[in-house]
Amino acid sequence: MTNDATQSPEAVALADRLGELVARMRSAEAELGAVLVEIEQRGVMELFGYRSAARLLEHLADMPKPATERLIKRARLLNPGRNLDGSPIPALAPATGVAARAGRLSNPMIDVITSVLSQVPPEHCVSAETNLLAFAEEAGHKQVATLGARILAPDGPAPDDTEPVVPTRELFLRRKRTGIWELSGRFDDETGTRAHALLDALAERRTGDEGPDFRTAPQRYGDAFSDAVDLALNSPELPMQAGERAHVMVAVSLEDLKSGVGKATLGDTGTMSAAEARVHACDAMIIPAVLGDKSEPLNLGRLRRLISAGLRRALFLRDRGCAFPGCHRPPRHCQGHHVRHWADGGPTDLTNLVLMCAHHHRLLHRSGWEVRIAADGLPEFLPPVFIDRRRKPRRNNLHEPLPFAA
């Protein structure tokens, strides 16, 4: 595995400086908002002759009006207000206000939290705010929005039970000489709609601590199609072929599998890199035929890398979905990652396995992220140094039951 734990001291110092300035900018904006709310309460017209605090700021700071209005709207949710008779109104999100003034929250994060809090029943407001803020300490606003959606609808959307209509369907899938495959076809409205819904769900922008998702829409849908194929290949309902679950044969030498350098043969015609074969061989979706020095198949039984149904269930129960911090993919989208690869002698048991979605599984194999099983038996991830210089371990708390979900 590549590991960029050694970043230059220069980059680390610049990243520190950026972090410091971002915190100061956020903190200043939160205080600016608090002062504007106070001006509003004392009377903008009386004090300055302006119709609104937004107008005042627009002139004073040469800021566009939509920006000043957003700033004040946000500040009203974070700071206590006053009724016309002067009686106080508590802030919707007081703890968020404190964290904002300390420079710990981005504007999108504040907007996500206040939007959730304005929709939860008042009796859940305090605990919801505590949970969202705790999560915000280590996650991005998109992940916090995911948690927020679960707080608002713990049971998820209602199931879709529409029936397919009489079908007319054609599909063409061809491999070109370059090794690129082309897919085209014609489908009835029902199938098209369902395929669209399936791919839409899988093509969502990724959440997770690895940073923003810069893929184009066609790239996201291409990845979604690949995920859908993996999901279908993993389904217990898949028809048997010659007494076995359908699978793709990969042939790779043990040496290449260990080093991750070299090429592997995929199916009858294709090739893939040995590094990619190493990711696939980590779980059991693509079954590698591991070849010895003279290209003879090695005794696969001895390696015992396949994850048994019982072990997979135990892994599902322990990790409840992709264990990568901030990922919400459920267990059926996941593979078992060997913390220490079986090709390097790692055992196939709970102390050496972590449940991960295909994307985060690949990310882990290719990037500076590392995973380990902590003393309490649960997986934790060490971010690469460019994300967190101290490499403080992170966990995924999205799969845990919510404190007030009945």
Ligand SMILES: [Zn+2]
């Ligand atoms: Zn793996």
Ligand SMILES: [Zn+2]
């Ligand atoms: Zn994931």
